[in-house]
Amino acid sequence: MPSSSGETRKTWPAIWNGIKCRCPRCGEGWLFHHYLEQVDQCAVCGEPLANYRVGLILPLLVITVVGHIIGFVMLEMELRGAGSPLVYIYVLVPLAIIIPLAILPSSKGAIIGLLWANGWSDEQDR
Numbered sequence: 488m489p490s491s492s493g494e495t496r497k498t499w500p501a502i503w504n505g506i507k508c509r510c511p512r513c514g515e516g517w518l519f520h521h522y523l524e525q526v527d528q529c530a531v532c533g534e535p536l537a538n539y540r541v542g543l544i545l546p547l548l549v550i551t552v553v554g555h556i557i558g559f560v561m562l563e564m565e566l567r568g569a570g571s572p573l574v575y576i577y578v579l580v581p582l583a584i585i586i587p588l589a590i591l592p593s594s595k596g597a598i599i600g601l602l603w604a605n606g607w608s609d610e611q612d613r
């Protein structure tokens with residue numbers, strides 16, 4: 488999709504760069520300072536990234552993914568006869584904590600990539 492500057496922005500490469508926690512434009516600069524703190528602009532290409540806010544789509548995406556994974560594991564445990572309450576506590580509770588923490592940065596990066604590719608920034612609302 489062409490941006491306001493006339494540059495063509497491809498959606499899937501931008502999302503892939505975001506999944507790798509890299510700038511959606513150049514794929515080189517880091518997208519986050521720390522764990523989830525978004526940079527104001529890319530350190531390599533200077534692309535302004537502060538106005539791409541993921542909002543509530545991030546927890547919705549993460550909960551959907553984690554819910555499917557936990558549901559699949561729970562179903563597999565039941566089908567294999569390992570579905571006791573104690574096993575659930577020792578397997579599913581750590582999974583329900585570790586998986587969201589692991590996929591949050593990549594999920595946020597993917598959403599920022601999608602927003603960037605389509606030019607959906609907070610700046611347009613002003």
Ligand SMILES: [Zn+2]
Pocket residue numbers: 510511512513514515516529530531532533534
């Ligand atoms: Zn960049």
